[in-house]
Amino acid sequence: MVWTKTEYKEKIIAALPMKHFWHNRFHIEMPFGLINDPNGLSFYQGEYHIFYQWNPYSCEHKHKSWGYIKTTDFVHYTIPCLALVPGESFDKDGCYTGCGFVEEDKLQFVYTGNVKNDKNERESYQCLGSLQADGRIKKEGVLIAKQPSGYTAHFRDPYIFYRAGEQYMVLGIQTEALKGRVVLYHKKAGCWEFSGEIKTSLGDFGYMWECPNMLRFADADVLVFSPQGLQAKETKWQNLYQTGYIVGNLNLSTPEFSHGDFEEVDMGFDFYAPQVFKANGRYLMLGWIGMPDRSEDYPTSDKGWMFALTMMRELTMKNGRLYQQPIYEIEKLRSDKTEIFKREFTNYQGELPRGSEILLDLVLGEAKQITIKFYFALEKITFTYDRQKELFCIDRNKMKLGGKGIRKFKLAAKANLRLHFFIDRTVIELFCQDGEKTATLMYFPEEDRSPQLVIQADDIVTSMKGGFWQMGCIE
Numbered sequence: 001m002v003w004t005k006t007e008y009k010e011k012i013i014a015a016l017p018m019k020h021f022w023h024n025r026f027h028i029e030m031p032f033g034l035i036n037d038p039n040g041l042s043f044y045q046g047e048y049h050i051f052y053q054w055n056p057y058s059c060e061h062k063h064k065s066w067g068y069i070k071t072t073d074f075v076h077y078t079i080p081c082l083a084l085v086p087g088e089s090f091d092k093d094g095c096y097t098g099c100g101f102v103e104e105d106k107l108q109f110v111y112t113g114n115v116k117n118d119k120n121e122r123e124s125y126q127c128l129g130s131l132q133a134d135g136r137i138k139k140e141g142v143l144i145a146k147q148p149s150g151y152t153a154h155f156r157d158p159y160i161f162y163r164a165g166e167q168y169m170v171l172g173i174q175t176e177a178l179k180g181r182v183v184l185y186h187k188k189a190g191c192w193e194f195s196g197e198i199k200t201s202l203g204d205f206g207y208m209w210e211c212p213n214m215l216r217f218a219d220a221d222v223l224v225f226s227p228q229g230l231q232a233k234e235t236k237w238q239n240l241y242q243t244g245y246i247v248g249n250l251n252l253s254t255p256e257f258s259h260g261d262f263e264e265v266d267m268g269f270d271f272y273a274p275q276v277f278k279a280n281g282r283y284l285m286l287g288w289i290g291m292p293d294r295s296e297d298y299p300t301s302d303k304g305w306m307f308a309l310t311m312m313r314e315l316t317m318k319n320g321r322l323y324q325q326p327i328y329e330i331e332k333l334r335s336d337k338t339e340i341f342k343r344e345f346t347n348y349q350g351e352l353p354r355g356s357e358i359l360l361d362l363v364l365g366e367a368k369q370i371t372i373k374f375y376f377a378l379e380k381i382t383f384t385y386d387r388q389k390e391l392f393c394i395d396r397n398k399m400k401l402g403g404k405g406i407r408k409f410k411l412a413a414k415a416n417l418r419l420h421f422f423i424d425r426t427v428i429e430l431f432c433q434d435g436e437k438t439a440t441l442m443y444f445p446e447e448d449r450s451p452q453l454v455i456q457a458d459d460i461v462t463s464m465k466g467g468f469w470q471m472g473c474i475e
Ligand code: FRU
Pocket: 036, 037, 053, 064, 096, 097, 112, 156, 157, 210, 211, 272, 273, 292
């Protein structure tokens, strides 16, 4: 008996004891186990290759392997498989995060081998791998066997980038004084040489920086990274760990980075450790929807799976800031559009399909405050924009299960507010003002009901144009 791929997938899902309405429709997640950081993202031989941290055995941060799927259109994906699993002396306690790069026409990877030695001390090895025809990553040995002196063994997440045809690598690291930093390596005559710590003006900025990415837009260098240990402020750094970026100029020989302020990548509750890669002239980013050390916020763990990845986002730079938009390919999942066009109103209500995209263009008129609520039976999540304070607020306190709390961030929308929501079964992604700000969060409704959309303003809104679509499933 030969099954088609779709039949095969349906059979696997039907056989799962944990089949549940919390499984997402258009976000990448695994049917079992825990996933975290995207890894090895690359475009190679006409296909997008997506790897991610995956513990297929349990919902604990253990046994980290690399899961693997491929796609050509971001709608159809291959069946997940394990591409890289721990086991060698240099990675026996985890194949941690790394990146992909194409050299000599081969898709290759650098990743961190995590080792706990006999004294239970951490050792970190930066390792090389290459993709084989059967979809497995062959381990090609160790490139960097130890952290540079003056640093602890929290040394991981290699990311390769190119300047003037030469290969460089950034890694997250911790100093012996327990400060987070990024270090730079340069490949010379086939060997990786330590160029030094990237000097920023951030100073005391957390105890560890994870998952650095080095990008370049026109004449600006951008370092995206995930610092741990920042104190929450009223409108920023409200999660346990952050992800953000600095924009400026990296001098590769000194290596000094002159830059502006640290800006957060995403203002929601559940976003961390993104990876960016370049494909066909676009910078594409995938983030992990989750947060380390906050497992209690994610009740799917009782059902055998945990976390998801964001939709693929395209990054552009405007006025020195990163903008994020869902890639246009995702529009292929749209069907059954419901148009919205309202003038001079203070209230709107509608029933949403399960799995939806909602685009709203608002001319706020007299309204000083507008609230968008998504009801799941009696539970709700509220998004409020206060025009005078230029403050956006997301409230998850009216959900019974999972993480709660409020997130606030600055948004200078003035009279025209453009909101673009994607509501999956347990994930919401919001893009404000064409991707100037984004917010990603998880939610876990008690009941399997179609969400209700309620929009309320404190005074007359001049107009609202847009609509919503049913979103199909990625296959
Ligand atoms: C970030 C991270 C990385 C590490 C990986 C391990 O979430 O902690 O620094 O390589 O996850 O799964």
